[in-house]
Amino acid sequence: MEDAFDAIVVGAGLAGCIAAYVLAKEGAEVLVIERGNYAGSKNMTGGRLYGHSLEKVIPGFAKEAPIERKITKEKVTFMTDDTGVTLDYHNGRDQSTIEESYTLLRGEFDQWLMEKAEEMGAQFISGIRVDEVIKKDGKVVGVMADGDELFANAVILAEGVNPVLGEKLGMVQPKVEADVMAVGAKELIELPENVIRDRFNVEGDEGCAWLFAGSPANGLMGGGFLYTNKTTISLGVVCGLHDIEHSSKTVPQMLEDFKNHALIKPLIEGGKLLEYSGHVVPEAGIHMVPKLVDDGVLITGDAAGFCLNIGYTVRGMDLAIASGEAAALAVLKAREANDFSAAGLNTYQDLLNDSFIMKDLNLYKGLPDFMQNPRIFNQYPKMVADIMQSMFTVDGSASQPLRKTIMKHCKEVGYMNLIKDGFKGVAAI
Ligand SMILES: Cc1cc2nc3c(=O)[nH]c(=O)nc-3n(C[C@H](O)[C@H](O)[C@H](O)COP(=O)(O)OP(=O)(O)OC[C@H]3O[C@@H](n4cnc5c(N)ncnc54)[C@H](O)[C@@H]3O)c2cc1C
Structure with missing residues (x-):
């Protein structure tokens, strides 16, 4: 098709930014469209990135990326309204960069990643929503955004947990069932750097990841989380929606009570609330993975249900990065063969099957139940x-x-x- 991009990526979260980076690095013409004002502006996470998949794409990324702290301290607390039993693990061992994990703030981190993709030659438009996917003769050939038609050989849908475009294409089943979703609420609380070090017993740029089961989610599926950043704390709750109608508390109230718990209150004392955010988490693992490839189109990241709630941790960011990379590699292969049909793009499915993503989703398939x-x-x-x-x-x-x-x-x-x-x-x- 004339004047067509090799690929249009919808959404500049981690999946979309990485797909654009990998494509542009190999000289492909790629356009990323993001409805937020900048990459990361609409994105939320608890705060811990397992670095392995990004390390593979951008070796040594942690030296230049705006990461907050390297996690060396893990805590898990069983909590009731008035008690807390904590398992505390300090990891002072040397780890390879592939094993390290970091706290981060998405507003800064996603912007940095998008800038890396732009440095490689990717084009980026922000503040514009993609409203429709354009199909011709049954094949996806582009998108409609802000009244403009934009064409591409392949469209990568990296639109996050609410994949409206994937649903319109009939690839993703509408998520009407609450038992496949959880909701998260988070506060970003500012504290001086030395106070964070003292209160969490961490040195230098080391950080703490702390998870809580029990009362934070009012006894429902889910829990609380606390991550230390350089000069802020990410504090929040995640609560499964399947039983929410029987909850005696709203999710904001759960967070408020969590903040006032005797174990948490002294840790955030004197802190200044900088940000409050809420977001949905896909919870059903492999059971909600949609059709991933069709003629001219691929689905990545949360939009594809690539998120793992393993009880003691939620992992979605490393899966978003790895699936964004796999989608880009599949488009590059299709470009070589000049075949952007579902069959031509199916390397994506093969790469995913061979990767930790499908293996882990399969391993934990019984966990959501x-x-x-x-x-x-x-x-x-x-x-x-x-x-x-x-x-x-x-x-x-x-x-x-x-x-x-x-x-x-x-x-x-x-x-x-x-x-x-x-x-x-x-x-x-
Ligand atoms: C409370 C909470 C805690 C979590 N904790 C962790 C954690 O500690 N570690 C971890 O690894 N994962 C965690 N996750 C999961 C993780 O945040 C997600 O898996 C990850 O952000 C998914 O990235 P993504 O790129 O697929 O989607 P997103 O980051 O959601 O990006 C999607 C992008 O697409 C854009 N978009 C959507 N529709 C359109 C459109 N039509 N046109 C243009 N742009 C569009 C959005 O604005 C957004 O920027 C957590 C999630 C939540 C909610």
Whole structure:
């Protein structure tokens, strides 16, 4: 087609920016269209990037990218309204750059990534929404944005968790079922750098990733998160929507109560609220992966359901990056063969099948179902807290053997439930 780009990318999140970077680096003509005013302006994340997939595309990226802190401290807390039992892991070992993970803020990070793509020759238009995908003879040939028709041999849909265009094409099933979605609310709280170091016991540019199960999501599927940035804290809750109508609290109220928990309040004391954001998280893993390729079109990142909630962590950014790269490589291969049909672009599916993305999504395919078990977020955090309280309470009465104390609290949840959930949990991971 005359005056056509090799590819048009819809959305300048991580998936879209990387697709553009990889394409432009190989000399392809690529245009990225982003509805926000700049890359990252509409994007939200908890805050932790596992660096491996970006390291593969841009080796040594952490030296120049606006990352916040390298994570060396991991904490997981089982929380009830008035207790917290925390597992604290400090990793002082040397890691290769491929193993490292970082906290980041998307507003800065995505802009940097888009600038890298532009340096390679990608064209970028922001502040404009793509309204339609143009089809000719059954094949996608371009997009309609702001009343203009723009043509390309391939369109990469990197539109995030609400893939309206993918749905219009009939590739993505409309997500009417609440049990495939969670909602996240997050605050960015400013604190002096030395205060963050002191309160979280981290040195220099090291940082802490802290996850909370139990009361933050009001006992529903989900939990709280806290990530340390250079001079801010990312603090939020994620809550599954499948049972939200039975919740006694709204999600903003959950976040408010989480902030006021005795374990959290002193950590953010004196902090200044800089930003409040809310966003949806795809939760169903492999079960919500749509048709990924069709004639002239590919779907990447959250739009393709490439997000993993493994209970103790949400991972979507490294999957968005790897799938953006795979989509770009497939377009480059199709360009060589001058075949942008579904068959010509199908290298994308092959690359994904061979990558950690499909393997991990398959590995954790039982997890979304397992996580809908209310005991995990409700009774088990309480059980752990009760055991700890019994262990550390001395009131003058004769002590019980520890074994008896533990069994007493396990009995409250039910031995059969514990065995059943234990087996199911192991099978799910
Ligand atoms: C609360 C929360 C916590 C999370 N925590 C983590 C975490 O700690 N670690 C992790 O790895 N992942 C985490 N995730 C998941 C992660 O943020 C996402 O998986 C990731 O952002 C997906 O990137 P993406 O590029 O696919 O989509 P997005 O980043 O959503 O980008 C999509 C882009 O497309 C644009 N767009 C959409 N439609 C159009 C259109 N029609 N025209 C033009 N532009 C359009 C949007 O404006 C946006 O910029 C979290 C998510 C949430 C909500």
